Amino acid sequence: MTEALIAAALWGGRVVRPLRLRENEVYEIETPQGRAALRLHRRGYQWPGTIRSELWWCAELARAGLPVPVPLQMPDGGVVATLPGGRAASVLCWLEGETFGEAGVPLAGPVSVQINRHATLGHLLAQIHRVTATLTLPDWCTRPRWDAAGLVGEEPNWGRFWEHPQLTPPDASVLVAARDWVADRLAEQGVREGLVHADVLRENILVQGETLSLIDFDDCGFGAPLYDLGTVLSQDLYEPCYADLRAALCEGYGTRNLAMVDAMTLARVLASVGWAAPRLPPGHPVHASHIARAVMFARRCLG
Structure with a gap:
């Protein structure tokens, strides 16, 4: 204090x-x-x-x-x-408002409300990216890079997730294959990079009536704009209406590139495995939950 x-x-x-x-x-x-x-x-x-x-x-x-x-x-x-x-x-x-939700807790309220909020959030992210594209960055502006190297390179920003000490050999193999898959998608798309928030999690979105605000830009950096959609969806993967939430978010944002949205969602859940490894004590339940989520979604994408 x-x-x-x-x-x-x-x-x-x-x-x-x-x-x-x-x-x-x-x-x-x-x-x-x-x-x-x-x-x-x-x-x-x-x-x-x-x-x-x-x-x-x-x-x-x-x-x-x-x-x-x-x-x-x-x-x-x-x-x-x-x-x-x-x-x-x-x-x-x-900034006033209540958080969008809590990590690991199912979204509360009617499905229609959550779908509308995802559409509103997609629109807000599109506005942020459009305004950002018009800015002239000062020479001294420097931020981390959430590009292929920062996400799935040899030394990712949040660590070598495929070497997490609690991974079983089969799960490690899945994450290695997922890492290659994301790298291939980024190479194929030729992604235009810009400043992105890079951490659009529920706790960083404030809700006040019909208005959403975005806080905590601490992880912002240069990367694919759709990575911001991937960070949103990384917390929605177990929602029963996931497909509807993804569709609403993408429609609000104005993209039909669902393949890249999936790649960016996978990139985020992989990175989260690496994030947990040095920060949380062995045996912390987040290790197991992050690994299970990454393996589940990797298999969905690779399948």
């Missing part, structure tokens, strides 16, 4: 309460500009230059009228602070 108090003071604010104490620590704070979210960034994942690039993109999207958080400046005009000990901090304006 000491770091949060120090960081909040740099924006002239005070800590109200902790929100998420995970990879990034997130706190609700009160600032002279009003309610805001303070992020204490995980050491070794992003650095001030990449965080500044993320915040620049958010500011540009918000300037275009899109429902994303606006970075707040410190009195000196900066948007990223380096705390004693080297940890980076940033502050974003507060």
